[in-house]
Amino acid sequence: MGGDEGAELVIPGAAEALTRRPDIRFKLFGEREIVEPLLDRYPKVRDASDFEHCEISVRMDDKPSQALRHGRRRSSMWRSIEAVKRGEADFALSAGNTGALMAMAKFCLRTTADIERPAIAALWPTLRGESVVLDVGATIGADAQQLFDFAVMGGAMARALFDLEKPTVGLLNIGVEEVKGLEQIREAGILLREANLPNIAYSGFVEGDDIGKGTVDVVVTEGFSGNIALKTAEGTAKQIATYLRSAMRRTLLARIGYIFARHAFDRLRDKMDPRRGNGGVFLGLNGIVIKSHGGTDPTGFATAVELGYSMVRNRLLEKINNDLSVYYQSVEPAVVEAGAA
Amino acid sequence: MGGDEGAELVIPGAAEALTRRPDIRFKLFGEREIVEPLLDRYPKVRDASDFEHCEISVRMDDKPSQALRHGRRRSSMWRSIEAVKRGEADFALSAGNTGALMAMAKFCLRTTADIERPAIAALWPTLRGESVVLDVGATIGADAQQLFDFAVMGGAMARALFDLEKPTVGLLNIGVEEVKGLEQIREAGILLREANLPNIAYSGFVEGDDIGKGTVDVVVTEGFSGNIALKTAEGTAKQIATYLRSAMRRTLLARIGYIFARHAFDRLRDKMDPRRGNGGVFLGLNGIVIKSHGGTDPTGFATAVELGYSMVRNRLLEKINNDLSVYYQSVEPAVVEAGAA
Structure with missing residues (x-):
């Protein structure tokens, strides 16, 4: 409704x-x-x-x-x-x-055992294919352990959707040097490095421009900056589409060129189509819930249906629960140690 | 060097x-x-x-x-x-x-009297022209008063550069409803509304996609999300430029179309040229300091030189100091009241 x-x-x-x-x-x-x-x-x-x-x-x-x-x-x-x-x-x-x-x-x-707060994960089209970006707005702020959990859950989602054995995971930060950024992001980086998880390859910090490059399969951030990043990218894509349309209408030569290259423009439009990435996945719950964009069209809504279909077929929840329990059962002492360090 | x-x-x-x-x-x-x-x-x-x-x-x-x-x-x-x-x-x-x-x-x-922390302001090309976005990375996190100060300083910069009498100012948030978002952003909104400043028109919250639309002349945020937004937009622009180049090379018809529409593409390239927005302006200090992108070319560096030139000619510091002192001298009691509410 x-x-x-x-x-x-x-x-x-x-x-x-x-x-x-x-x-x-x-x-x-x-x-x-x-x-x-x-x-x-x-x-x-x-x-x-x-x-x-x-x-x-x-x-x-x-x-x-x-x-x-x-x-x-x-x-x-x-x-x-x-x-x-x-x-x-x-x-x-x-x-x-x-x-x-x-x-x-x-x-x-209810949240899955061990998970304090759920996240919303988005599929982000990149130059290398698609990446999972989370959290894009479930909660504002996240501590190191929550960012760690996002990394594990996002990794499981990437495995379920992209047919990858060990997706690469990056923490979104404002500099690639180890010294920069928020304390909790640095701590999450230490947790991820020390946990050395079997199913994700932690790649360190990434910056905003790495998302579109597809530098990593999973980009982890707290919900405020994740939502800002997602909407800023949407805004930039619309802005450039507007420039392009106006440039192609401006002169007769441009209009003629547009007719010749129309299939190429159609391809570009497909690539930039926001409906292709529709569907925010709630991760960390005992069940899969997906939020479709409220302003999408039937094609976009169908994308969200098929996203859920793929995740169920590829046993997303099982993968998440397995990865979380592997970590929480076996590496618990290491967490305590890192927290005390 | x-x-x-x-x-x-x-x-x-x-x-x-x-x-x-x-x-x-x-x-x-x-x-x-x-x-x-x-x-x-x-x-x-x-x-x-x-x-x-x-x-x-x-x-x-x-x-x-x-x-x-x-x-x-x-x-x-x-x-x-x-x-x-x-x-x-x-x-x-x-x-x-x-x-x-x-x-x-x-x-x-040293920082200007009344300013606790300086900000870095960027010029952001939008569908309506250009906007000032700050802070794009000077500091991580900002309280309500600091966001308020960013709004005043960004407003002064917009007046100095855009020939506007009363620029519109928005606070970057993850929802336009008054109830959403971080406590400090809500408080900054209250401060701005109550201060009713003569030289800026506070427009409420804006979201990530409003930056590119040019919904407001000045977008205010703390440095972490501002930097993520800036770099994500850069990444998205590069991503789309790559798609476009590859689409235009893919078929003979597309190549022919490209030749006809070449001037249109040149115009588009100019619009998207990251060198046009080069120059991060340090605001809140007793003097103007500008940071050029380290990876730009001479044209981009010249843009940063001319940005400084315009701000000096248009008496940026005088405008900032005037706006800040108008506020801090006359509206001090209102701040205390808002803080106690």
Whole structure:
């Protein structure tokens, strides 16, 4: 029910995802008067879905606490998350209110053992393919142990999605020298180096321009700077697209050139398409919850559906829990030592 | 002497700046054996300069404390800043070690009355022209009062450079709703709203994608997220330029299209040229110090020279000091009140 378009986005998006992943089954939660007419228009989605009417929809401007108070147990958002908890769904996906979704997901699914705070991970297109960037806005600030946990979870996600055995992981900082940056980032670097984890290759500090280069497979940062980085990159991409459009329309020669090179421009547009990276993954919970951009279109929403599909197929949660338990069971003394140093 | 190329960057850059601003006089500080042969190659720079030999050059990998210990009073970096203090130069410009330059500038020039910590301001090309973004890396973290001071100083810089009477100012945050974000950013917003300053128009919170849009003339943030934003935008611009080049080379039709539209691409390249925004301005000191990118070319260095030239001509320091004293002399009680609320 959430996002700019609500079910008008979700049902067509589900239809598009079904064309590529016909084995998906949906559980749809929402208001009958809105969803039923859409299912009439998309009979294939109706055939692949169970629909459950919910009287309450979380509003985009609800505070997380309000959403929990009014929407717990009864709202479409809550019930989609609860379906994951009950094992009736493999993951939950919403285009709605991010803060409310995170609050409900934490309340309903609880964090994985050992994880203090969940993170939101984004897929970031890079010159080398894609990278996982986290946290992009679940919480503001993070201590060394939380950054360490983000690295482990992001590494597991990269393994699940990119078919890598040992993804490279970098800590986002404002200088590559060991001396620079926040104390907690330095400490997280020491923890990662000393833990010497079997499933991730810690590569040290990276800077903002390393994200787009694809210097590492996983970029770890706290949620404030991660969100600023994500939105700044989106803004820069839009800005350059605007420059490009205006340059190509400005003279007759440019227009002619544009016609010749149209396929090349189409390719470029595909590369820069923000819908390709749609889907913020909540990591650190006992279940997979994905936040779609509220302003995306059905194609973008289908991307988020397929992201969840891939992560379930590639057993993301199992990988995360395995990596965390390997660390927390065997390296506990080293953490204490590093903390005391 | 600093940067990737040292005097090989500075002297040709000075020559280029002179072609557009023939009334500039330079004071050059550096090692005689390196600078003298370059001045032979650039006689117009020699004619417009006084050169002073300095035995010590701050190295790019010196820590700020090392640089201060070894280079105080004797290094070319220190002596260029000292020339500003003595009134022998209107501003100091270096392509060297940023941390050392800031440490020396603080030590030699001292912060302006009322300012606790200086900031580095960058000019950011936007869809609407240019904006001032600060802090982009002088210090990590900032409290509400420091963010407030950044807003005042950034506003003065925008007035000096953009010919605006009352620039708009936004606080960088991860949501536009008043409830979101860090406590100190919310407090800075309250301070700015209540101060109701005559020379800046406070516009509330902005997000990462607002920077490139040019939503406000001045974007205020603490140095960690500001530096991440700046470098992430640089990385994204390079990434898209790489995509574009590769798309235009891929097919014969694209190559033909490129030839027709070449002037349009040249225009685009100019728009995206990182050299156009070169020059980080240290604000909050009793003198103007500018940091050029160490990896720029003579054109980029000349941009930084002309940036300093414009700020001196437009009496930046006077504007900053005036705006700060207007606030600190007359609105002091309001600050106390806001702090107690």
